[in-house]
Amino acid sequence: MRIRPMRPRDAAGVVAVYGARARTSAALMRRNAWYWRRQARDRGSKGLRIVAEDGGRIVGYAIANADKEGAGIREVMWRPEHDGTDLGERLVLDLLRRVRRRKPLILSASAMPGSPLLPLIRDAVGHPQPSLGVFMARALDPSALLRDAVGVLRRRTDRSIRLRVDGRTASTRRGRPAATITLGADELLGLLLGARDLDQELRLGTVKLSPRTADAVAAAHAAFLKRRFWIADGW
Secondary structure, three states, X not given: OEEEEOOHHHHHHHHHHHHHHHHOOOOOOOOOHHHHHHHHOOHHHOOOEEEEEEOOEEEEEEEEEEOOOEEEXXXXXXXXXXXXXXXXXXXXXXXXXXXXXXXXXXXXXXXXXOOOHHHHHHHHHOOOOOOOOOOOOOOOOHHHHHHHHHHHHHHHOOOOEEEEEXXXXXXXXXXXXXXXXXXXXXXXXXXXXXXXOHHHHHHHOOOEEEOOOHHHHHHHHHHXXXXXXXXXXXX
């Protein structure tokens, strides 16, 4: 296995690595072709994009960006079958060597939800400090959010979940739903991102669950996992 600079022809392999990780994650979102084209045009990442290649196959990648004021570790991903190996650590250390050649005044790093990056960054550069900012998000298009939510929940659980959002209804799978969850678009966005806690929303009455059985509660928890993380971005 070798780590080398990313080339334009590696694009399909990089997308495949992200897709493999997203399929095993409860938090990573699907990305479209427009996203990847925009990322490839980022001038600040020039020289700070690397891939891990094994037998001619891209199995991991790492991206940072830098300007005159500082540098940031943006993303480090590898295929799930390489969990438990030193691949992630090798990608992080190689990327840090390249970043430090720029002699940045500030070096920052953030881990996306579902990414295995954060523990490696802590080992390499120390524990990050909590953000002083406040994340706020609001759902502007409930119909679009509901469509995305169905896709996300379909990957999280094989149970059928029916969502009722601001007068709109959609189910993750055919058949009788294990649980019907009634809530507003903002509550749905918060639960998807992990910024809201399902049990607390149920107690407050902002989210309603039917039937209120142990099985339905378990199905709802599988759909909206309880997580705690700092959110750096949203949609």
